[in-house]
Amino acid sequence: MDEHQLNDPAHTTAPGSAAAPETAQPEVAEESPQKSVLRRLWDSTGYLLVPLVSVFLLLGVIFSLAWVPTGSMEPTLPTKSYFLGWRLPYFFGDPTPARGDIVMFRSEELGELLVKRVIGLGGDTITFADGDVYVNGEALEETYLPEQHITYPTGATEVFEVPEGCIFVMGDNRTGSYDSRAWLNPYIPVEQIRSRALVDIAFLPECTWKGVRLLT
Structure with missing residues (x-):
């Protein structure tokens, strides 16, 4: 026997014992190229997902x-x-607004989104006298108007009977608003309402006032 092999610890074994088994090397799993790319994409942009989804929910649903x-x-x-x-409320609840609410809705007649104030609800009769609005024979108190006694019909109709499931709307600028008083179909189905205005934000130079305020 070769002397070099006797002195080599890698080749020595205890008497009567079997040779030590070789240590198995762990298998290394490799990601597919597609998964690797997706993982890198998620690592680099995934942190943006939560705020983007939050913004979508806030401005798209709520x-x-x-x-x-x-x-x-x-x-x-x-x-x-x-x-x-x-x-x-217009996604999951009763879409009927309250009188006086400012709502955004889609006008099928004009083919666009509008914002007006709700004056009449389903079953109401709207009339005008001496520059005031009357709902079912009683004068409507409109403290939000800049002036009183300035509201008149703007079309041929002077008496409006609001069908059930619809609303009658007007702008607060009564002498400068094209609204239910003049439309061919003056009644807006409540299903066309998209939202109720809560907060106004004005900051551009053209705005008559500037700031943020709650709408009641």
């Missing part, structure tokens, strides 16, 4: 943010201001 392009709701909603609307 709230809406809309721009006011005209002065039909002056001075409550200044021209070129923004308002934050509450959408949730």
